[in-house]
Amino acid sequence: MKLGTPSTFDGKDPHKIREFLGKLRNIFLADPTKFRLESQKVAYACSFMTAAPFDWAQNILFDDSQAALRHNFAAFESSFLAIFGNPNEAQTSKTKLRCYCRSVSSYVASVDDLL
Numbered sequence: 001m002k003l004g005t006p007s008t009f010d011g012k013d014p015h016k017i018r019e020f021l022g023k024l025r026n027i028f029l030a031d032p033t034k035f036r037l038e039s040q041k042v043a044y045a046c047s048f049m050t051a052a053p054f055d056w057a058q059n060i061l062f063d064d065s066q067a068a069l070r071h072n073f074a075a076f077e078s079s080f081l082a083i084f085g086n087p088n089e090a091q092t093s094k095t096k097l098r099c100y101c102r103s104v105s106s107y108v109a110s111v112d113d114l115l
Helices: 014-030 038-046 051-062 064-070 073-084 089-099 104-114
Strands: none
Touching: 014 038, 014 073, 038 051, 038 064, 038 073, 051 064, 051 073, 064 073
């Protein structure tokens, strides 16, 4: 199975971070033999970063004091989200749900995305 590659992430729109990470996770799940090691997942994720996220990632890859993030994708992802994600994600999601008038099925899909 051939999956698409994620778009590059430049950090300018923190709302795109979940899509970026979701695409990476799909790729990792679809080809577990290629991404057997946590460090392979981290390196692959870093290869799609530009601008400030790229600078941050380079520090992770080359600074020995950051080795824990280099060898643990969950820790890497958590740190990445803390730095480049939407700091008010929960409130933003609640506001979006309150403001939209749409079909029940569309509303249910949005709630499922939040869970």
